[in-house]
Amino acid sequence: MFSEAGTCTLTPETTQGPYYFDADKVRADIREDRPGTTLRLALKVQDSETCAPLPNAVVEIWHCDANGLYSGAEAQSTGGTGGPPAGAPPAGGPPPGGTGTSAGMADLTPTDDQRYLRGAQVTSAAGIVEFTTVWPGWYRGRTVHIHVLVHVGNERVLTSQLMFDEALNSAVFADAPYAARTGRDTFNDEDTLFEDSMLLKVTRQADGCLGALVLAADPDRNGR
Template sequence: MGHDHEGQRVSRRRMIAGIGSLGLGGLIAACTGQPVTTSTGESVTPQATTAQDLTSLFDGANTCTLTPATTAGPYYFDADKVRADIREDREGVRLRVAVKVQDSGSCRPIKDAVVEIWHCDAGGLYSGAEAMSRGGGALSASSPDLDPQDDERYLRGAQVTNADGVVEFTTIWPGWYRGRCVHIHAMVHVSDARVLTTQMMFDEALNDRVLAGRPYAARGERDTRNDGDGIFRDEMLMKVTPDGDGYVGAIVLAADPDGDSG
């Protein structure tokens, strides 16, 4: 819960609004205990907000095995979007993503970790890199992170884990692009370090079902499935169940909080 400079409690709504104005850098600073003040003059302490108790989603998904690490891919950058709903105007099947972050050594949840996710839309495009994800443009060799090429920021966002190590996002089922299976990128920050960069994948029967409908079907037949993807690992599969007009996917990410994947 946030406090102002006199130590008075601020409303939850104002706290969440204040966190949203911090951006990723400010959010990470707040999670390290550094004083962070919003534009309204309030000091805030970020915490995850979830629609319901998500504990049952992680049944059978708990692991203390270090989650496989990957590169951030060609389209990562700090989108400066601290939010749970990352859809913006993107059409697609609704997907709630529940992520639990835990210490790979102790199996304990990691509180106040910052989790970022990003992925392509139903047409295979990444925000900030639309032209590049259509096959145009080139990456800078001087930085591992992308210099954004446009002003779009859809399907990108960050949240802070609660006391159970959990964050929740609302997004859409990702589309696909040439050479890759269907996936979501994730990055975990503890203090000011990137301790895990990984990806999350889906059962192919569900991919077939979702991608056969609108707006995904307009992309045609995809060229790469899980078993043909060089990055895919079984540990990256989300546990997915129906959720109203969409799905909810849960995964445990086990990270070394003293490590650095960046």
Template sequence: MTYRIDRRRALAGIGTVGLGTLLAACGDGRNATPTTSAEVTTSAGATTTVQPQTGADPALADLFDDAASCVVTPEQTEGPYYFDPKVIRSDIREDRPGVRLRLAVRVQEVGDCAPVPNAAVDIWHCDAGGLYSGFESASTGSGGAPGRGGTGPTDDEIYLRGAQVTNADGIVEFVTIYPGWYRGRTVHIHTKVHLDTSTTLTTQLYFDEAVSAQVYATGPYSSRTGRDTTNDRDGVMRSGGDTPPMLTLSREGDGYLGLITIGVDR
């Protein structure tokens, strides 16, 4: 089948499809059988193939804790900088400099601790300088936050944004950079887990302060000073109660591997 998708801008080799269409292609999020790939025609006239099932490293499942977590992940605000960039991809870095982060997210049903296949996991975060694609002016403090009901993106950038679909183990994998910081917030990654076309969990993922300190002592992060909010002072993080979604981080080459299980209850 072929989906014709309007592009904000042409990016060679990247299949683009809205999350609603992707979820329709993947079924209702409850089936473990991979769906077929879809041919995507970009506005530039190129055709590429998007496989809805993510290409996560099969060994990732062994890296998660042997015991299922079976804990519901708390809902948290999506913030003012969300939009659907229509990019289904694992590597979301584009030209953004920073420490490499391989992020693996496992989606799990808390009722029976079973993996949730065919769920669309959508992530977005700021770059090393604290900027969000689509809202660069607003995220510098000069343009004001758009907020819900605003005018939407104000520029054509889509770096550090993307979505993947969980495999049979309920896992997606992204390659990104360690997020930067901006005033009033601790280090975080925004996440939406779309279980089907009508059920979504919105949350944020957080980082160990000792690791952040090490990363921020290196370039390009070290060029910025004045970080004012850490985990223990971040109101949004603490809204998750005693168990905010914390990444398990380990060194991997010259970067990091981050693992987290997101528990959902339908």
């Protein structure tokens, strides 16, 4: 799958969004009690200049649940029931009470003790991490996505997002628990951050889906 899931081209950088914080959860299965279609993720991290794998890099992912809620920020996210996520800052601005930065936005100070759908893994010698999660839900103003952050040493070297083919989104959202929510307003071709290179290569399995993508990071931060 990796041969069809990306090249050595530098992965596009995006904002980390308003709901990132260090959840301190090194784990492969991040589902906890969240219902949804099982999604297994395989991500390969490599150097964008040399194409060599990046071992011992920390890869964090986080995303909303089937109701559009983010753990640690349930009050702010509120499922995106009207307009942009509640509590989201103006574009490019930090949320109140945040600390640290990544791609121009400050880290969130959590407002609840939930940590579902957040986790980190360390890349293998081949630069690979694997996660088990559920297919993300949606909220108004954004297409379906998973946030990803790559650390090498103490540096954040890539902040990006993983996205999904819309035919697959439609198929997943036709089933429970997603089907209970209607009114999705933003799709890939309308999303301001979407790029084709962010699309996961997804295959259907008997008990869910498997998604893969190559992430090409720039550890020396020279833009190549």
